[in-house]
Amino acid sequence: QILKFDAYFQEDVPLSTEEHYRIRQVTIYYYLEDDSIYVIEPVVQNSGFPQGKYLKRHRVPKNDQGEHYHWKDLNRGINITMYGRTYRIVDCDPFTQVFLESQGIELNPPERMPFDPYTEMRKMPLRKYITPSDFDQLKQFLTYDKQVLRFYAMWDDTNNMFGENRPYIIHYFLADDTVEVREVHKQNDGRDPFPVLIRRQRLPKTFVDKKKTFPSCVLEISDQEVLEWYTAKDFAVGKSTTLLGRTFFIYDCDEFTRNFYRDKFGITDFQPVDIKKKLVEEVPQVIPPYNGFGILEDSLQNCFSLFPKPPRKDIIKMLENDHKVLRYQLALVSAFLDGIEPAYAEDNTAFFNSSSPVFGHRFVITDADEYVLNYMESNAESFPAATLQSLRDHFRRQQVVKETANSDIPALGTTKQEPDELIVQVQEELKPHKHLNNKNIQEAFLQCDKDGSGILDKEKFLAICNSLSVPTNSVLLNKLIDLCSCGEDKINYHDFLRAFPL
Structure with a gap:
């Protein structure tokens, strides 16, 4: 006790x-x-x-x-x-x-x-010899020291030449009502690494009506020239604010800023704004016309890079197709064609009696060897069915002609007269017809053949001949037309045009 x-x-x-x-x-x-x-x-x-x-x-x-x-x-x-x-x-x-x-x-x-x-x-306060102000700046400093509001903003400068959307971070210091704007740099953005766009300072919002003689560009701004300064109420998510002549759009803020506005001003709407970058329109690359220097692949490399590199070679294709050659027989149809770009021919698109432009010249495929047929049949998955079928039909017709010649029985729709002799006779018969223009005749048939197959309907074929005043009522021309027929109401006009050379 x-x-x-x-x-x-x-x-x-x-x-x-x-x-x-x-x-x-x-x-x-x-x-x-x-x-x-x-x-x-x-x-x-x-x-x-x-x-x-x-x-x-x-x-x-x-x-x-x-x-x-x-x-x-x-x-x-x-x-x-x-x-x-x-x-x-x-x-x-x-x-x-x-x-x-x-x-x-x-x-x-x-x-x-x-x-x-x-x-x-x-415990008694010290005696002060100055008139106390209405606002206690010391209390503000002690209360809000090291407390900073952070806003995420964008500056849209796309309306100017070479302008873009640039991200920034706006800091508002509650201790002394100052504002700082910092740049957001990304790796390899090509800009100088200056971290601060606007140094920490009080920013004026509304100025007093000044005289024109006031040297504002020299003297510092004081309370006498500013009617209102920027405060925390002037910043909000989803709104734009102008700081020293530059407009920033605030699209988000951090968690401390949300809590401060919720407790201080009762604001609860902090929905961040989705900032989407404007899609840059892709400029289509236009390949200039071939200038005739070097091969086509080397010339194209100058369009893709400032420092052209040699085109890559398909080594696997070269090893697999070494010593493999596909032989075709061609006939020159037109010597010069304007507006046709040079291109490499693909072996899987070769039709018989079809025309192909090669370096300004148009050729017609007339024949091929048996190795081409064997190669296509062994690699049928790499060739269109129409190409393979046209090759088979060509060799089938050649086989029928050989069998008919051996048996001395004329084939259906043909005579024993050779086509070359018939074409010579037709040319001799057409010599008096001076009005016929062989170039116009060939161009007319080529323009009507949209797919380049070399085959036209008989009705369209006769209509072209009548429009060009070709005497189709001649016996020799009728025999030539019958000789150029392939199937019902189909005519191979390439054989017919051999009678109208350029």
Whole structure:
């Protein structure tokens, strides 16, 4: 069981002009088991002197006669001297009060604990000799120091030449209402690595009506020239803001900024805006006409790169088709063709009696060797079915002609007269017809043959001949037309045009 008393003692301060004495509060503990006393001073932060245990626990002598302090000597409102220091007891706890009253001791009324005058003076604000402003900038700094609002913005400069959408980050410092705009750089963006577009400063929103003589380009802007500055209310997601003549569109912000606007202004709409880049229109690459220098693949490399590289060769194709040659027989139809670009012929698109332009000349495929047929049949998946069938029909007709010649039986629709002799006779017969223009006749048939197969309908064929005043009622011409027939109402006009050479 312990008795607890609240007390204080007064300490003189002789070497200070601001204080003459100091009040130090202590707590006295009396242990009933051995009549010992323990004194402790509560620790006060930044007091400037050591505090804590002031008197260790032991029996404290009362006088020089060997007597010690007893609990009967303790009461409220009395002074007690221990080791030359006088303590004033002002109050006790409820347990101590009940114990002393039960022992027949009349307790004095409690007293108020005095305060230290120097400590109270330190709590008073310092005297200011300037008129306080309406807004406490120090409080703003202490409250919002190191708190920054972050906005993500875009500057759209696509309306100008070489302009583009450039991302920026806007920082608003709550401590002093300053604004900073930083550039967002990407790797290999081709721009100088300057991190700051607008340094940290207060940005004016509305200016006072200035005179034309005010040198604004030289003097710094002060409160006298600015009617309103930018504040946190002027920034919002989904809105545009103009800073020093440049308009930024704010499309998002960070989580701290959302919480600040939610708590400060009650704003809850922070839906980020989807910023989509404008699709750049691809300019189609136009291949210029062939100039005649080098092969076609080498010339095309100059259109694809500033430093042309030799075209890659298909080594696998070269190894697989080494010493394999497809032989065709061609007939020259037209010497010069305007507006036709040179191209490489593919072996899987060769039709018989079809015309193909090669370097400004038009040729007609008239024959091929048997190796071509065998090669196409062994690689049928690489060739169109129409090409393979035309080759088979050609060799079948040749086989029928050979069998007919061996048996001396004329083939259906033909005579034993050779086609070349018949063509010579037709040319001799047409010599008196000076109005016939062989070039116009060939061009007319080539223009009507849209697919270049070399075969026309008999009705269209006769209509072209009548339009060009070709005497189709001649016996020799009728025999030539019958000889050029292939199937029902189909005519191979290439054989017919051999009678009209250029």
